[in-house]
Amino acid sequence: MSEKTAENTARRLLPLLVILMVAVVGAFTLRDHLSFEALAANRETLTSFRDNNYLLALLSFMAVYIVIVAFSLPGATIATLTGGFLFATFPGAFFNITAATIGAVIIFLAAKWGLGEKLAAKMENSDGAVKKIKDGIDENQWSMLFLIRLVPAVPFFLANLIPALVGVSLWRFTISTFIGIIPGGIVYTSVGAGLGEVFDRGETPNLGIIFEPHILLPVLGLCALAALPILLKKLSKKA
Incomplete structure (x- = not known):
């Protein structure tokens, strides 16, 4: 590898390396500051600031949320609850x-610029199982993108990285992310909207609500709907 090539590679990897370094540091230093307890302790300060400076509070909140997602910092769920607490279910959701979509796009672009394009090209030019996997994803990109967003078990961080590493376009990633996180976003924002009563009772919110039947079953139904085109393609090929 020439010196110029190595320099270009290092430059391309720099944004992704910065994100990874900040994520590691944040995991050890911010966990106690981005927590439900911290939100409960500062709720009056936050609501007062919102009431007196609504636009500034909104812009500050969204900037913090974007940073949390873009750098994979702990506290994304707390940020979603805070959005509901400060701005109600709608327009908080x-x-x-x-x-969350803007933050996801940032880490997607960092991964795509640093690794995604080269890795996607290598997979495209490879043979055997690797090429089949790449072709399978390419044939069902919309369905796969919606599935990894809708399935609660897929970590948000991985759902941002995987599309970048298999050559998904920016606009497809952005649209599927925004639409795909709507169900979970509305659920957790609505939980945040009711935090005032939870604080008054001295309780903690039910963050496992997404797995309760009345919430999980409709989400699984959406997953099945997203997977339907993949199933139909397989059936048509067999036919």
């Missing part, structure tokens, strides 16, 4: 989903 829209603010949460928009900020």
Whole structure:
């Protein structure tokens, strides 16, 4: 590898390396500051600031949310709850989903620029199982993108990286992310909207609500709907 090539590679990897370094540091230093307890302790300060400076509070909140997602910092769920607590279910859900999508796009672009394009090209030019996997993803990109967003078990961080590493286009990633996180975003924002009563009772919110039957079953139904085109393609090929 020539010196110029090595320099270009290092430059391309720099944004992704910065994100990884900040994520590691944040995991050890910010966990106690981005928590439900911290939100409960500062709720009056936050609501007062919102009431007196609504636009500034909104922009500050979204900026913090974007940074949390872009750098994979702990506290994304708390940020979503905070959006509901400060801005109600609507328009709080829209603010949460928009900020999460922007943050996801940032880490997607960093991964795509640093590794994705080269890795996707190598997979495209390879043979055997690797090429089949790449072709399978390419043939069902919309369905696969919606599935990894809708399935609660897929970590948000991985759902941002995988599309970048298999050559998904930016616009497909952005649209599928925004639409795919709407169900979960609305659920957790609505939980945040009811935090005032939870604080008054001295309780903690039910963050496992997404796995309760009345929430999980509709989400699984959406997953099945997203997977339907993949199933139909397989059936048509067999036929």
